[in-house]
Structure formats: C-alpha cells, structure tokens
Amino acid sequence: MILNSNDILETIKMIQEENLDIRTITMGISLLDCIDSDIDKACTKVYDKMMRLACNHVKTGEDIEKRYGIPIINKRLSVTPIAMLAAAAKGNPVKFAHTLQKVADETGVNYVGGYSALVHKGFSAGDRELIESIPEALSTTTKVCSSVNVGSTRAGINMNAVSLMGKIIKQASEATKEDHCFGAAKIVVFCNAVEDNPFMAGAFHGVGEADCVINVGVSGPGVVRAALAKMPDASIDEVADTIKKTAFKVTRMGQLVGTEASKMLGVPFGIVDLSLAPTPAVGDSVAHILEEIGLESCGAYGTTAALALLNDAVKKGGVMASSRVGGLSGAFIPVSEDAGMIDAVNNGSLCLEKLEAMTAVCSVGLDMIVIPGDTPDEIISAIIADEAAIGMVNSKTTAVRVIPAIGMKEGETLEFGGLFGSGPVMPVNKFSPAKFISRGGHIPAPLQSLKN
Amino acid sequence: MRAVIAVIGKDTVGILAKVSAICADAGANIMDVTQTIMQDLFAMTMLIDITNCSENYSDLADKLTKAGEEMALQIHVMHEDIFNAMHRI
Numbered sequence: 001m002i003l004n005s006n007d008i009l010e011t012i013k014m015i016q017e018e019n020l021d022i023r024t025i026t027m028g029i030s031l032l033d034c035i036d037s038d039i040d041k042a043c044t045k046v047y048d049k050m051m052r053l054a055c056n057h058v059k060t061g062e063d064i065e066k067r068y069g070i071p072i073i074n075k076r077l078s079v080t081p082i083a084m085l086a087a088a089a090k091g092n093p094v095k096f097a098h099t100l101q102k103v104a105d106e107t108g109v110n111y112v113g114g115y116s117a118l119v120h121k122g123f124s125a126g127d128r129e130l131i132e133s134i135p136e137a138l139s140t141t142t143k144v145c146s147s148v149n150v151g152s153t154r155a156g157i158n159m160n161a162v163s164l165m166g167k168i169i170k171q172a173s174e175a176t177k178e179d180h181c182f183g184a185a186k187i188v189v190f191c192n193a194v195e196d197n198p199f200m201a202g203a204f205h206g207v208g209e210a211d212c213v214i215n216v217g218v219s220g221p222g223v224v225r226a227a228l229a230k231m232p233d234a235s236i237d238e239v240a241d242t243i244k245k246t247a248f249k250v251t252r253m254g255q256l257v258g259t260e261a262s263k264m265l266g267v268p269f270g271i272v273d274l275s276l277a278p279t280p281a282v283g284d285s286v287a288h289i290l291e292e293i294g295l296e297s298c299g300a301y302g303t304t305a306a307l308a309l310l311n312d313a314v315k316k317g318g319v320m321a322s323s324r325v326g327g328l329s330g331a332f333i334p335v336s337e338d339a340g341m342i343d344a345v346n347n348g349s350l351c352l353e354k355l356e357a358m359t360a361v362c363s364v365g366l367d368m369i370v371i372p373g374d375t376p377d378e379i380i381s382a383i384i385a386d387e388a389a390i391g392m393v394n395s396k397t398t399a400v401r402v403i404p405a406i407g408m409k410e411g412e413t414l415e416f417g418g419l420f421g422s423g424p425v426m427p428v429n430k431f432s433p434a435k436f437i438s439r440g441g442h443i444p445a446p447l448q449s450l451k452n
Numbered sequence: 453m454r455a456v457i458a459v460i461g462k463d464t465v466g467i468l469a470k471v472s473a474i475c476a477d478a479g480a481n482i483m484d485v486t487q488t489i490m491q492d493l494f495a496m497t498m499l500i501d502i503t504n505c506s507e508n509y510s511d512l513a514d515k516l517t518k519a520g521e522e523m524a525l526q527i528h529v530m531h532e533d534i535f536n537a538m539h540r541i
Contacts, residue, residue: 003456003497003499003532003535003536003539004539005486005488005495005497007535007538007539008456008458008497008535009458009460009495009497010539011530011534011535011538011539012458012460012528012530016526063510066509066510066513067509067510067530067531068530068531068533068534069513069528069529069530069531069534070530070534249538249539252537252538253534253537253538255537256533256534256537
C-alpha cells in the first residue's frame with residue numbers, strides 16, 4: 001500500500017484518543033465597504049454582506065469534517081473592528097452588536113469577533129463610544145466577542161485606554177452576573193494585537209487583510225503530551241525535537257482543512273494559527289505537557305523554561321508544515337479551559353504572578369483567569385498595564401482576559417461549562433496602583449536597540 | 453478520489469467479507485488491503501477508489517460506520533489526503 005498502515009492507525013489514534021482536532025475555521029470579513037453615516041443603513045449593509053459570504057460557512061465545515069474524519073470544533077466569523085464603522089455612523093454602536101448576533105444566529109456560527117477598537121496611540125472618532133458600549137453589547141448578545149488593543153511596540157501604551165478598560169471589564173462582568181459573569185470572558189485587552197487571529201474572543205479582521213479570508217486554528221495538546229509520554233528518559237533536545245515533529249503533523253492537517261475550505265467557499269486562504277489550545281477535557285491540557293516534561297505541577301520553578309521550549313518547538317515544527325502561518329501561533333495558557341491549570345491553581349502551585357511570567361514566553365497572555373468580584377477597577381487596569389508592558393517590550397502579542405466573579409471570593413469556583421470550563425477564583429495583590437492608573441497619558445514606545 | 457477505511461476491534465469471522473461487500477455494493481474499487489492481528493485486536497486498513505462510486509461519499513461512510521457498530525468494531529472512513537498531508541513532506 002502506498003500509505004503505511006501504521007501512519008493511518010497513528011492518525012486515527014490521535015483523533016480518537018488524544019483529542020486532536022481543528023479548533024476553529026474562522027472566516028474574516030471586511031466591513032469597510034459597509035460604512036455609512038446612517039447607522040441603520042450600515043447595519044443592513046453589514047447583515048447583507050456577512051450573510052452573502054458566510055451562509056455556507058458552517059455547512060462547509062461539516063462537510064470537511066465528514067470527508068476527512070477530523071472534528072472541527074468551532075466555525076466562526078471575524079469582522080473589521082466595529083469602531084471604524086461606528087466612527088462614521090451616529091448612534092448607539094450596540095446596534096452593530098445586535099446585527100452581528102443576528103448573523104451568528106442565522107448562519108449557525110458559534111461566535112463573531114470584531115466588536116473591537118484599536119486605540120494603542122489614542123482614541124479616534126467612534127473608539128470611545130464603542131468601548132463604553134461594550135458592557136451593554138456583551139450583556140445583550142450571546143455570540144459577539146470584543147477586543148481592544150491598548151498598546152504596541154511601535155506606539156507604546158495608551159494609559160487612558162488601560163484605565164478605561166479596567167472599568168469596562170468590571171461593568172461587563174456585573175451586567176452578566178446572572179450568567180456566570182460571562183460578559184467579561186468575551187472581552188480581550190491586547191497589546192500588539194494581530195490582524196488575522198482566528199481564535200476568540202480576540203479575533204477581528206484587520207484592515208490590512210483581503211476582503212474575505214479563511215483562517216484556521218489547529219489544536220492538539222493531547223497529541224504532544226502523548227508523544228512525550230512515550231519517551232520518559234529522553235534529553236531536552238529530544239523532547240524539543242519530538243514536539244516539533246508532532247506540531248508538524250498537526251499543522252499539516254490545519255493546512256489541508258484551510259485549503260479545502262477556501263476552495264469550497266471560493267474565498268482565499270489566510271493563515272494557519274499554530275496554537276496548542278487546551279480544552280477542559282481530560283488529556284487536552286497544556287499544563288499536562290509541562291508536567292510530562294518533568295514538573296511535579298504546573299507553576300513549579302522550571303515552568304517558564306519548559307513553556308518557552310514548548311512554544312518555540314511548536315512554531316518551528318508548524319512553520320515548515322504550512323505555507324502561511326500567522327495569528328497568535330504558540331501555546332495558550334487559559335486557566336479555566338485547561339484541566340491541568342485548574343488543578344495547579346487548586347493545589348497552590350500556580351499563582352497569578354507565575355502566570356504573568358509565563359506570558360512573557362508563550363503565545364498570548366493572562367487568559368480566562370477568575371479574580372475576586374470586589375477587585376477594584378484600578379487593579380484590573382494595572383494588571384492590563386503590566387501585561388501590555390511585557391508585550392510592548394518583547395515585541396509580542398499579550399492579552400488580558402480576566403473575569404471578576406461578582407459576589408465571589410478567593411477559593412470559590414466560577415463555572416462556565418462547555419469549552420470554557422470552570423475557574424477557581426485566584427487571589428490578587430491588593431496593594432493599590434490607583435495613583436499610577438489615574439495619572440492617564442501614554443507610556444512612550446520602547447527603544448528598539450541596546451537590548452538587555 | 454481515494455479513501456482509506458480503517459477497521460479496529462476484536463477479531464471475529466467475516467469482517468473483511470462484510471466490509472468488502474459494502475464496498476462492492478457501492479461500486480467502490482478495493483485497491484489494497486493490509487491487516488494485522490495484535491493479540492486479539494484486529495486492525496485492517498483498506499485503500500478504496502471511489503471515483504466511480506454509485507453512492508455518495510458520506511452515505512458510504514455512514515453505512516460502513518454503522519456496519520462497524522453492529523460488529524462491535526470501530527470503522528473509520530477518511531479521505532486519503534489527510535494521511536498524505538500528515539505523514540509525507
């Protein structure tokens with residue numbers, strides 16, 4: 001046989017037992033041609049364009065699943081940052097959120113990302129209105145996700161936006177307190193946001209992108225862990241090499257699915273995002289990979305080094321497997337979505353400060369972290385500022401998605417269910433950064449030479 | 453277009469006969485078969501050509517999966533490209 005039956009059985013084992021899947025195919029749609037000074041007209045144009053391009057998106061995903069026998073967990077849409085449409089249209093930008101929700105309901109996609117604003121250098125028309133409408137938009141919709149970019153390596157950090165986002169996150173959580181504070185789980189605050197990210201909640205379709213593209217996010221922490229489990233006594237070089245090989249195989253599948261989807265939908269193929277995205281399912285955890293490498297529990301000293309190795313090896317393996325790589329590409333460390341991370345928090349080995357250190361070497365940032373509901377706004381802002389500083393100085397994307405669990409204290413657990421899992425409420429340093437945050441202004445862009 | 457049928461499970465009489473009968477009914481040409489028995493576990497991979505198939509791909513896949521369930525076996529039908537993509541550079 002031209003195909004080797006061991007290869008065939010290996011692929012089937014990866015899918016059946018090690019939770020290998022395509023995490024998302026996300027169609028990015030530009031809404032720049034839907035801009036109108038009348039908000040109702042703009043919403044109609046948005047609806048018409050999105051329905052025209054995305055009406056077969058879910059069906060195509062399902063056909064590919066069947067054809068290749070590989071699960072595609074999420075089918076999603078991302079759009080041009082809505083602040084750009086809100087800039088031209090007068091009126092409450094929440095109307096756009098309701099339009100996106102309507103499109104999501106009618107196309108059957110599970111999330112639409114792009115209720116976003118890019119304010120890393122300053123606010124332009126529409127930005128502030130959009131940001132202030134985020135709590136209402138997220139509490140009156142279920143499938144709309146929001147992101148705000150507050151900093152970049154070239155522009156520095158907009159501290160006025162940082163200060164504002166602390167309040168907005170808290171308000172979004174309060175507005176959805178009956179619904180597990182889920183509003184806050186649908187907002188990401190970025191530094192160096194990427195324009196082609198297929199993953200939620202931070203997906204939006206950047207202005208530098210083509211009119212419509214298909215981006216694919218792969219996954220497979222379980223596969224990496226299983227490959228490492230077969231080599232308990234290997235040296236670190238061999239560990240890195242095995243991760244590379246595994247990432248190669250996983251990414252090839254993403255490339256295949258992306259190419260196929262783009263052909264079937266008649267839309268250009270954008271990128272494969274080489275991410276290890278965990279789920280709460282047993283055996284699908286990034287923390288367990290780190291433990292497999294040799295840590296008693298994720299969060300122990302050595303975690304940052306092991307994660308750096310993992311993140312780099314995933315990229316090296318993945319880059320060769322795909323003709324176009326982009327998005328966030330790396331290992332995700334969302335606490336509530338990763339069974340190993342949840343255990344590590346509960347057994348006391350993983351704290352917020354260690355997570356912050358980990359974000360300096362991995363794909364995104366402080367992700368899906370539940371904090372006490374009475375955490376003051378300025379502390380949330382200061383968490384964002386610290387994380388943005390790590391991204392700004394290291395020329396990488398960082399993000400904050402924290403959920404203030406209204407009415408809950410340290411030690412309790414906030415349940416989301418499904419892919420979002422459950423999050424133990426983590427202790428937060430209570431000393432006040434209020435003065436620092438209230439100063440406002442702008443942190444200048446960092447020097448790009450004299451790097452030490 | 454070619455697809456791979458993989459059958460995994462406890463060895464019993466007539467697995468190959470059953471799977472090949474379904475393929476024959478659908479007009480799928482069997483191009484290659486390999487099978488091994490590891491202890492009690494039966495593992496068979498079959499490459500079929502479905503270019504001239506009278507049934508559509510997804511019906512054939514459903515039929516085979518259902519036949520697998522009846523024999524307490526796992527039967528997976530997947531397009532060959534996924535294996536070429538993953539295991540060939």
